Amino acid sequence: xxxxxxxxxxxxxxxxxxxxxxxxxxxxxxxxxxxxxxxxxxxxxxxxxxxxxxxxxxxxxxxxxxxxxxxxxxxxxxxxxxxxxxxxxxxxxxxxxxxxxxxxxxxxxxxxxxxxxxxxxxxxxxxxxxxxxxxxxxxxxxxxxxxxxxxxxxxxxxxxxxxxxxxxxxxxxx
Amino acid sequence: xxxxxxxxxxxxxxxxxxxxxxxxxxxxxxxxxxxxxxxxxxxxxxxxxxxxxxxxxxxxxxxxxxxxxxxxxxxxxxxxxxxxxxxxxxxxxxxxxxxxxxxxxxxxxxxxxxxxxxxxxxxxxxxxxxxxxxxxxxxxxxxxxxxxxxxxxxxxxxxxxxxxxxxxxxxxxxxxxxxxxxxxxxxxxxxxxxxxxxxxxxxxxxxxxxxxxxxxxxxxxxxxxxxxxxxxxxxxxxxxxxxxxxxxxxxxxxxxxxxxxxxxxxxxxxxx
Numbered sequence: 001x002x003x004x005x006x007x008x009x010x011x012x013x014x015x016x017x018x019x020x021x022x023x024x025x026x027x028x029x030x031x032x033x034x035x036x037x038x039x040x041x042x043x044x045x046x047x048x049x050x051x052x053x054x055x056x057x058x059x060x061x062x063x064x065x066x067x068x069x070x071x072x073x074x075x076x077x078x079x080x081x082x083x084x085x086x087x088x089x090x091x092x093x094x095x096x097x098x099x100x101x102x103x104x105x106x107x108x109x110x111x112x113x114x115x116x117x118x119x120x121x122x123x124x125x126x127x128x129x130x131x132x133x134x135x136x137x138x139x140x141x142x143x144x145x146x147x148x149x150x151x152x153x154x155x156x157x158x159x160x161x162x163x164x165x166x167x168x169x170x171x172x173x174x
Numbered sequence: 175x176x177x178x179x180x181x182x183x184x185x186x187x188x189x190x191x192x193x194x195x196x197x198x199x200x201x202x203x204x205x206x207x208x209x210x211x212x213x214x215x216x217x218x219x220x221x222x223x224x225x226x227x228x229x230x231x232x233x234x235x236x237x238x239x240x241x242x243x244x245x246x247x248x249x250x251x252x253x254x255x256x257x258x259x260x261x262x263x264x265x266x267x268x269x270x271x272x273x274x275x276x277x278x279x280x281x282x283x284x285x286x287x288x289x290x291x292x293x294x295x296x297x298x299x300x301x302x303x304x305x306x307x308x309x310x311x312x313x314x315x316x317x318x319x320x321x322x323x324x325x326x327x328x329x330x331x332x333x334x335x336x337x338x339x340x341x342x343x344x345x346x347x348x349x350x351x352x353x354x355x356x357x358x359x360x361x362x363x364x365x366x367x368x369x370x371x372x373x374x375x376x377x378x379x380x381x382x383x384x385x386x387x388x389x390x391x392x393x394x395x396x397x398x399x400x401x402x403x404x405x406x407x408x409x410x411x412x413x414x415x416x417x418x419x420x421x422x423x424x425x426x427x428x429x430x431x432x433x434x435x436x437x438x439x440x441x442x443x444x445x446x
């Protein structure tokens with residue numbers, strides 16, 4: 001059980017640092033910023049208490065906001081995403097069973113499952129984030145296309161990160 | 175009250191969600207205007223230390239580019255010096271006391287693809303940095319300090335939706351304003367151009383000196399595209415910033431030495 005806590009704390013710190021130091025400042029062309037830190041919320045164990053999920057999301061968002069000087073912006077978006085997470089899991093995988101502390105990761109959901117799970121949640125996060133950021137419904141379609149592109153790149157970034165850190169053994173097992 | 179409590183207990187997840195969203199949006203309000211952003215000090219030593227450590231680690235990778243920049247800047251300054259020393263002696267007879275002071279600083283973090291972009295600098299309160307000081311690159315203005323901690327300061331980049339800078343067209347000294355929106359990418363926008371003014375591509379826009387933030391006559395950028403609109407009295411034009419935000423390594427924080435005096439004069443004038 002301790003192992004789960006430690007793993008998530010380390011993951012949290014590494015993802016936040018990777019986000020604020022590298023991904024936020026690197027130029028991917030245009031306005032693309034892959035928000036890979038969302039992976040922390042995506043990978044929280046399936047049996048995480050729902051309220052705890054929200055609080056963790058809030059704290060994660062605030063940490064990013066603290067470094068990006070956007071206090072409240074990411075917090076609002078990530079809390080929204082965490083709010084949707086149990087519903088999305090139930091919707092896509094109604095019969096999913098899990099052991100204690102098991103994560104909805106690549107090896108649990110499979111590539112296709114993990115992709116649709118993470119893309120849906122990332123899209124919801126990006127949707128709220130972008131519209132809160134510009135704070136107007138002007139150029140609705142432009143903002144929406146930006147949301148879509150950024151969500152795609154974020155999902156791609158998340159997939160690459162997950163694949164890099166999934167041990168070969170568990171990949172073959174599937 | 176008891177009903178409310180039972181409701182909360184029953185829908186704990188949903189109520190917590192609403193509460194957290196409300197807290198977030200209330201915090202977010204702080205970034206809705208320039209004035210609110212100023213009163214809310216966003217700079218902190220903790221984030222500064224994190225950025226500084228990382229900057230020290232990656233500092234060497236673009237050393238060549240930085241040296242090139244400094245070399246070019248030195249060349250430019252030497253040329254200016256040359257014209258001064260060759261000028262007739264009368265220009266030296268009057269010694270003007272400088273009303274601005276340049277404080278060099280290193281950019282330890284700079285974003286470009288956000289809606290509101292910020293620059294973190296390695297000088298803070300200890301070095302005498304205050305809010306609302308201007309930030310200059312070697313080529314033009316780059317931003318305005320909006321937050322200071324003990325050792326670091328936070329500047330809003332020109333690439334920020336709150337950017338609103340009083341400027342002048344260099345060739346005819348007409349007053350205009352410079353703004354930025356995410357739509358414009360790395361370009362800015364010159365607004366409030368009176369209808370009778372004709373602008374050409376490449377015309378220089380400089381600071382007006384009307385605010386206490388920047389001295390007059392510093393480059394902001396050059397006109398990109400200008401189209402006269404038929405139904406408006408005030409025209410707009412695209413602006414290419416002089417500062418290259420992509421390679422912003424060293425900047426100067428500009429301190430107005432007689433800002434207090436000027437402010438006091440303004441206050442007195444208002445009171446009379």
